[in-house]
Each structure stands twice: as C-alpha cells, then as structure tokens.
Amino acid sequence: QKEVEQNSGPLSVPEGAIASLNCTYSDRGSQSFFWYRQYSGKSPELIMFIYSNGDKEDGRFTAQLNKASQYVSLLIRDSQPSDSATYLCAVNQVNDMRFGAGTRLTVKP
Amino acid sequence: DAEITQSPRHKITETGRQVTLACHQTWNHNNMFWYRQDLGHGLRLIHYSYGVQDTNKGEVSDGYSVSRSNTEDLPLTLESAASSQTSVYFCASSEGTADQPQHFGDGTRLSIL
Numbered sequence: 442q443k444e445v446e447q448n449s450g451p452l453s454v455p456e457g458a459i460a461s462l463n464c465t466y467s468d469r470g471s472q473s474f475f476w477y478r479q480y481s482g483k484s485p486e487l488i489m490f491i492y493s494n495g496d497k498e499d500g501r502f503t504a505q506l507n508k509a510s511q512y513v514s515l516l517i518r519d520s521q522p523s524d525s526a527t528y529l530c531a532v533n534q535v536n537d538m539r540f541g542a543g544t545r546l547t548v549k550p
Numbered sequence: 551d552a553e554i555t556q557s558p559r560h561k562i563t564e565t566g567r568q569v570t571l572a573c574h575q576t577w578n579h580n581n582m583f584w585y586r587q588d589l590g591h592g593l594r595l596i597h598y599s600y601g602v603q604d605t606n607k608g609e610v611s612d613g614y615s616v617s618r619s620n621t622e623d624l625p626l627t628l629e630s631a632a633s634s635q636t637s638v639y640f641c642a643s644s645e646g647t648a649d650q651p652q653h654f655g656d657g658t659r660l661s662i663l
Contacts, residue, residue: 445592473649484640484654485593492649529592533649537608538583542592 445532447541455549462516462544464530465509474506474513475531478524479543485529489515520548555640556655569628571658579642582624583652584608584616585592586637591641599624631662634636637644 444467454460462476468510473492477485489504491497491513497504503516513532517524527547554575563569575582580601585593596618597610613635615627624645628635637661656659 475651484656486654487651531593531652534600538595538652539609540585540593543578 445541447495447530447544449542449544451545451547453547453549454520456520456522458520458548460520460524460546460548462512462517462530462546464498464515464516464531464532464541465511466513466530466534466539468506468539469511469530469532470509471508471511471532471534473533474504475533475538476502476504476513476515476538477529477531479527481526481531488528489507519547522548522550526550534550554641554643554653554655556639556658558658559656560602560659560661562661562663563631564619565633567629567631569631569660569662571626571628571639571660572643573624573626573640573655574622575643575653575655576622577645577653578621579645580621581585581650581652582618583642583644584626585640585642586589586610586635586655587640588637596626596639597624600603623649626637636660636662 476489479485491504505514527543557572583598584596599618641655644650644652
C-alpha cells in the first residue's frame with residue numbers, strides 16, 4: 442500500500458515561533474513532493490514543492506527532503522495567526538499524486 | 551486571469567440519481583484531476599486525464615466516470631448516487647508532466663440523502 446503519513450495534530454505554536462510539519466512516504470520511487478495549505482472550507486493552495494534532497498527556502502517557508510529516510514518536512518518561521526490552517530503533504534508516485542490526511546496548525550497570538 | 555471553476559458549489563440529491571459535477575479550467579493545462587475529501591482521509595484521487603480523450607482511474611474510482619472531449623473541461627459523473635459518496639469534491643489541473651504542482655478549484659459540497 443503506497444501511503445503518505447502525517448501527524449494529524451493539532452499542532453499549536455505561539456506567534457513568532459517555528460512550526461515544524463512532518464510527512465513520511467512509503468514509495469521509494471517518488472520524485473516530487475508538495476506542501477499545500479488549506480483553510481477551513483477552502484481549497485488547497487500550493488505553498489512549496491521540492492524535487493531534490495536538501496532544503497528549499499521561500500520566504501518564511503522551508504521545505505526539507507530526505508529521500509533516503511523517505512521524509513519531507515515544512516518549517517514555518519516567525520509563525521503568524523494567519524498561518525493557522527491544515528497543511529497537506531502530497532507525493533507524486535508514478536502518475537499518481539497521493540495526499541496525506543493533513544496536519545492542523547494553530548498559531549496562538 | 552486563468553482559473554479553474556467548479557459548479558455547482560453545493561448540491562443536495564437523492565440516492566440512485568445521476569449527478570454530474572462540472573470542472574472548467576482556462577489555464578490550458580493538459581492534466582486534470584478529480585479528488586474527494588473526507589475527514590480522516592485527506593484528498594483521494596477519483597479519476598484523472600492527461601489530455602483530450604484520455605481518462606484514467608484513480609484510487610477510488612468505483613461509481614464515478616469522467617470524459618474529456620476538450621482541453622478545458624472534465625465533468626465528473628456519479629452514475630447512481632450513494633450516501634457513501636457524500637463528500638467535498640475538488641477538481642485540479644496541472645501543466646506539463648504529471649509531477650507538476652496542481653491548481654485546485656473551489657470545490658463542490660455534495661450531499662446525498
């Protein structure tokens with residue numbers, strides 16, 4: 442069974458802290474990895490994508506990929522209340538995009 | 551601006567009825583996808599298409615069908631609606647190869663009574 446696993450949370454951090462969201466996947470052949478943010482009642486919106494091992498930074502967001510450990514993470518620096526949402530990890534597995542169930546993040550002022 | 555539009559946004563119907571959900575994108579993307587989202591399951595792929603006349607089954611395709619007659623549209627049909635198909639349905643599209651980021655529509659909330 443090809444799966445993408447995320448801690449469902451909820452994850453609560455204070456404003457200004459670093460939020461760390463984690464995702465593991467089972468298919469070693471996976472080549473592309475995505476993080477989406479989904480506000481309640483809204484559609485997923487793309488935050489980051491990463492294809493190579495290592496870190497990729499975009500503003501306050503950093504995606505980290507370790508293919509050997511089959512692990513991808515998203516760090517949010519200087520967390521803001523507006524970052525409160527569910528974060529979905531998605532992994533492309535040979536023409537089949539698989540999503541994790543999401544981690545709910547709450548940033549408290 | 552290019553966009554992806556789903557209609558209707560909300561629908562209530564009865565078991566056994568045929569239901570069609572519309573998805574229209576103006577990105578000129580070759581790839582289009584239908585997902586359903588349920589609590590505890592995240593997004594699950596129903597059907598996808600990589601171009602006109604191409605359709606493929608996803609993880610949870612039973613009871614659903616799609617057709618792709620042009621680049622812009624991928625309607626999703628529930629042949630005989632069942633209560634288990636009550637869900638939020640999202641359409642998405644992407645350009646180029648299948649591993650590119652997907653852009654999502656606003657979703658359709660479907661209730662089957």
